Amino acid sequence: MALCCEILLVPSKMLENSLPKCKKTPWTRARRWVCFLMLFLVMGTSALIFYNSSPQVSWPLNVWTIKLLPNQSHNNVTPSVSSIPPADLSQSEYFVPYPHQYHFILDEPNKCQQESPFLVLMIPVAPHNREARDIIRSTWGKEIRVLGQVISHYFLLGLSKEEHEKKPLEEEILKESQRHHDILQSDFLDSYRNLTIKTMVMFEWLSSHCPNTSYAMKVDSDMFLNIHNLVNMLLKAPRHLYMTGQVLRGVYVLRDSTSKWFLPVSAFPESTYPSYALGMGYVFSLDLPKKIVEASAHVKAVYIEDVYVGLCMRHLGLSLTDPPHGLFIATIPFFRGSCYWTSVITTLLENSNQLANVWITYQTQTQSGC
Incomplete structure (x- = not known):
């Protein structure tokens, strides 16, 4: 048996050369087959143990832009979250209280209708982040007419979760609102887990306040935006019925409980998400907000806001549009040309403070003829 095991451990070419050294008797051949069978069983068992014990690898939703799986028809996937009985989900931490009657504490009820902008920029930002709002007001937020089209912007806030700063912060935000007239604040708790509520409140406001507007964009405060x-x-x-941005298709649902974007099978049984646009920046025609709000009555609201918008779009039977190549960029490329900032629409920055420096570079590139 030792000889057979030694033969099995050498490379195949050496094995061929070494086989003639063994006396080829029926008993030798039988021993050889036993060795092969034992090695096959050991290797198969080891592979099975490794597969079952290896941790599941997870990736953030906002990294991948490739098609991980081809699109599947609704008949070929497991039931969507909207078909799960509500009683099974009522206590789940992976869903948010929406639909719900949220109210605006600070509003600009007539401004959008009076201005009739071509494009409205909706910028979700934390209540305490005054610095980010001011940086945007001094960069891409100050552009109010581009290519002959009127542009408006609004900052969307919830309530501060810090009780000790609540009262003084409310007074500061009120003064800021009276000065700039660009703040919309609703009475939900402003937190990462409530981003879906924030997004849906945005859709509600747009559908009821901007009847003469063609497009809106939801854009995060740490984004560079080339409005031109x-x-x-x-x-x-x-x-009509238009939504675009950095569109993801066939993204796997993360089942790793340590992931920021974890959803268990009990909350979302499908293995992949429907197509959706990354929440850091997507654009849509103004006939969509009302339809998405109506769809939300039939689709249980998961806490991952961009995924939830994708679920509502699927419920409506609507497809997302891929933008022209290279306009919506997730992160700043390591290698980029001298005219990079004039060639894109969005790029995610490290933080809003970086925007001030990037904006200077963008203006320089614009003036140089890029």
């Missing part, structure tokens, strides 16, 4: 390129794209875009 955005408006140029939208002037050639569809006016």
Whole structure:
């Protein structure tokens, strides 16, 4: 048996050369087959143990832009979350209280209708982050007319979760609102887990306040935004049932409980998400907000806000549109040309403070003829 095991451990070419050294008797051949069978069983058992014990690898939702799986028809996937009986989900920590009657504490009820902008920028930001709001007001937020089109912006806030700073912060935000007239604050708790509520409140406000607006964009406060390129794209875009951005398709649901975007099978039984646009920046025609709000009555609200918008779009039977290549960028490329900032629409920055420096570079590139 030792000889057979030694033969099995050498490379195949050496094995061929070494076989003639063994006396080929029926008993030798039988021993050889036993060795092969034992090695096959050991290797198979080891592989099975490794597969079952290895941890599941997870990736953040906002990294991947490739098609991980081909699109599947609704008949070929497990039931969507909207088909799960509500009683099974009522206590789940992976869902948020929406639909719900939220109210605006600070509002600009007539401004959007009076201005009739071509494009409205909706910027979700934490109540305490005054610095981010001021940086945006001094950079891409100050552009109010681009290519002959009127642009408006609003900062969308919830309530502070810090009780000790609640009263003084409310007074500061009120003064800020009276000065700039660009703050919308609703009475939900402002937190990461409530981003879906924040997004749906945004859709509610747009559907009821901007009847003459063609497009809106939800854009995070730590984003570089090239409004000139955005408006140029939208002037050639569809006016109805349109949503675009960095569109992800076939993204796997993360089952690793340590992940920031974890959803268990009990909360979401499908293995992949429907197509959705990354929440850091997506654009849509103004006929969509009302439809998405109506769809939300039939789709249980998961806490991952961009995924939830994708679920509502699927419920409506609507597809997302891929933008022209290279306009919506997740992170700053390590290698980029001298005209990079004039060639894109969005890029995610490290923080809002970086925006001030990037904006200077963008203006320099614009003036140099990029």
